[in-house]
Amino acid sequence: MERKTRSKFLKVRCSCKNEQIIFGKASSKVKCLVCGKILAEPSGGKIKVKSRILEVL
Numbered sequence: 001m002e003r004k005t006r007s008k009f010l011k012v013r014c015s016c017k018n019e020q021i022i023f024g025k026a027s028s029k030v031k032c033l034v035c036g037k038i039l040a041e042p043s044g045g046k047i048k049v050k051s052r053i054l055e056v057l
């Protein structure tokens with residue numbers, strides 16, 4: 001069985017303690033809604049998460 005990390009939602013926590021749900025296949029940079037820090041950025045069709053992942057939804 002294949003397990004690919006696509007089309008998933010991730011719950012991440014920013015260093016400012018804001019928790020945010022992001023799409024695992026975003027095509028643009030995802031910023032924290034509170035402090036504006038980049039939480040994740042696109043990387044070859046996937047997403048590169050630069051913050052702490054709390055949960056994969």
Ligand SMILES: [Zn+2]
Nearest residue numbers: 014016032035
């Ligand atoms: Zn933040």
